[in-house]
Amino acid sequence: MSSILTGERLTNRRLVIIAAMAGTFLSALDSSIVGPAMPTIIGQLGGLSLYSWVFSAYLLTSTTTVPLYGRLSDMYGRKPLFVVSAALFVLGSALCGIAQSMEQLVAFRAIQGLGAGGIVPVTFTILGDLFSVEERAKMAGLFSAVWGASAVAGPTLGGLIVQVIDWRWIFYLNLPFGIVSVTLMWRSLHETRTGERSRIDYLGAILLTAGITAFLFALLEIGEGASWLGPRTGGMIVLSAFLVAAFIYHENHFPSPMMPMGMFRSPIMAVVTSAGTLIGGVMFGISSFVPLYIQGVLGGTPIDAGLTIAPFSIGWSAASVVSGQIITRAGYRLSVVAGTLSAVAGSVSLLLVSPDTGRWPAAVGSGLVGIGMGLSSTAMLIAVQNSVGWGQRGVATALVQFSRTIGGAIGVAVLGTLLTAQLTSRLSGMDGSMQGANALLDAKVRASLTPDILHQLTTALSSSLHIVFMTMLGLAVVAAVITVLFFPRGSVEELQGADGGMGADRARKADDAEATMPSGAQTRPTSR
Template sequence: MSDGNGAGTTRPAAIEIPDEGLHGRALTTVFVALMLGMFLAALDQTIVSTALPTIVGELGGLDHLSWVVTAYLLASTVSTPLYGKLGDMLGRKPVFVAAIVIFLVGSMLSGLSQTMLQLILFRALQGLGAGGLIVGAQAILADIIPPRRRGRYMGLMGAVFAVSSVAGPLLGGFLVDNLSWRWVFYVNMPIGALALVIVVTRLHLHVPHTRHRVDYLGAGLLAGGVAALILVTTWGGNQYDWGSPEIVGLGIAGVAMLVAFVWQESRAPEPIIPLSLFRSGTFRLASGMGFMIGMAMFGAIIYLPLFLQLVYGASPTSSGLRMIPLMGGLLVAAIASGRAITRFGRYKVYPVVGTVVLVLGMYLLSRLTVESDAWVASVYMAIVGIGLGLVMQVLVLIVQNDARPQDMGVVTSTATFFRSVGGSFGVALFGAIFASRLANELTRLPADVVARLGDVGAIDPARAKELPPEVRADFLRVFANALHGVFLWGMAIAIVPAVLAWFLKEVPLRTTLGRGAPPVEESLPEVPVETEVRAAAR
């Protein structure tokens, strides 16, 4: 890492990146490290799912099982704005390195856990690191590649996110079956260590040396307010009644802290999320779209593996394999749209088309029945994946192109934050919708069938297979009907960003990093771009 003496350093070329960005081998090496960081953060959102039954068998604590996942997601979500601001203030590299170290420490301690409480706490620590990995990777990319050339790299990052999210359950199942559930966490160590070495030795970014005042009060209010509201949607109707003192108290506390956060940001010298960002119509539209897409994506798609396991009798590993069409659709669409944006310099068409395709895909998923062929479900999932691939990473590129260079980190983190919060609320919302519809569907069955089903909420794929044939047929029918409501609500929510996308302005993408606020150029030299992209694709 460089020293802090500015122009008098012995390695000025390593510290200052040209305004046209990195090229060639230097870019490829750093980009690989960024993708490894993104891969780890996305992988650990899902890799633990297939290991949970084994973990409970060894550590106990079945009633706290969901917190192994919730603690990670909650910590990664609430930490993203702070990472973005710290990156702008202290320099992107030291903050990203810190995030990798925190993530690896959390991974090691999670693997060494001896009780369920320890595992939950260490998963939260791991999540704190993951928030910095996701934001840092995208913000560093914005520091080294101008928007005009950034499209296909953002597409590759989106593809990595898709692959790791879907591959998580597969890898988790393999590690549990062949090694131990602890290797679900240990597997992060060599990958993270490689990313750390590359970032430390090969990434040389300018480090600001101006004194800053971190708005810790604002960060605490935002984290507390969002966490409280997420807990309201997570616990409401499950652990506690919606009108219980616990839920009402959390709701009031969450709203109060968010109101206090807005007041604090209006007076803080260096706010975590500058309210001035919302003066931009582009930022408001993209953030709103990201929030709603997060709801539709995380909220509805989380039920697909359950559908595959119950209706088609697929094993956890097999259900992960059956999600490959979704991953493939997202992969192809993200890479293709990224390459097209880099080549033609236009981006608005992709969120417009992507959101419409997502609406169509959600509607088609709502038409799946017990009698639907497996290939039909695969086609519908591929359509959803294509819709997501066309829009997800493009939204980040749009807000980055709209932002000042000194706000790049906070803009990137805020866009990611809104999508993550939308996903958290979506999971809770669709869970409530599914439970309500399932209870309503059960009232249509004969009383003796309902009695034989017992506690429907406790039915897992293994128990469903043990039900008598006639009872199992009735259960699968009501289950599929209840799930239709989840996907229909996902479709309805996806309509909102489909409408908002039409109001996005097509702003020419900058061909430089914008440090000197140069005028926007209309064309891009073809040879350097093609050369470096081929290198990155390899």
């Protein structure tokens, strides 16, 4: 049995891995299963103008809580934070399943996001605690493969559930996996708290959440036709800037900040978070807007939409495994740069999709972006983890996740605002333009449209989505430029932090030995 001694109780690594895999499966499934179902949900509940908010509300709460989960896991241990986050995710999933309106669904997705914010960063922090540098690359590849496998199943399974059963079951499906994950983690992971107990940065979390929320509401107003300089919109933008500035000031002066600003002075952290923010917009743009094109423009089914974005997850899964090999042989930079360039190529492919070409350019583009995410995200995460010590690994891991999800939250909101504005402009001569666009997503209503009206609606939606895809390409290009020019060169050892966990790594050289030695209260997980 593979186990380590944490504190005075034996941790079963295999059961912890299973629990962590179940949690990863939860998050991955949700990220891929909702997108293909959304056009059907819009067709039943209405509210196309709130389309992007189903994603943005989830990403907002999951993003702003990521650094807080990281800090709390350093202070109180990984297990309680994993259990709390998974339980919140399960609660939010159950509520989403009973939503009766788009407004309710948006609110319940926000609750679901509160839990999602902790699952992935705490999971990868646990892996960082239990495994050596060499093993982390393999485990990161394994978990990325699990993510990819579940994300591959998600779109197809989601489409099948929507067509055969009911869209609500895409949320109910999370419940059994969440229960298994919480139970196994609670019973199998034993740890001694190693971080110093300090004040929790609640004010920082409030300032950041309020600042981002104000900006997202401004985008919603703009998407509905308001001017950037209008009193309400301009006021919210000014308020957002003030709150974010207050957050930065607070973090620089608070003794135990949720987001230590000093970490951004590290070249690795600076590049990873800036490029990760941009690439996050591309990543979530794939799952949010490609299904809308397949169903709204091409008239495909939810299964068609799921199959089109499935290559994204397949590419991510396969490339993550390859990334682990690249890291051990050539260092981080090659994997990171190749990944961002692949995302650029995938974004270009999205621009080629049209009613004439069908969905294949979108499928190829999704696959290339997925390969890019697999190559870049795995290397970025391990590079950051190995550049800091054990006591900062939780918050450092959280910041990597934070950058990608904040990019997704803001990116999807911006892209959604752009889509709404473009649609409104292109359908300005049609009464009830947004209601007309909703008709494209309800199979029965779509079938009743005259050929002229159908052509007008699909052309407007296609042109609007191409503007969205072009914006995604711009994000990918800037991310690639950042990594090519600024990601540090050097081997894994050369980029290792002064206390990047090497002491713990040496202690794990005999990691799989059956015997263990008494340790008493320890400051970090050890094994022999």
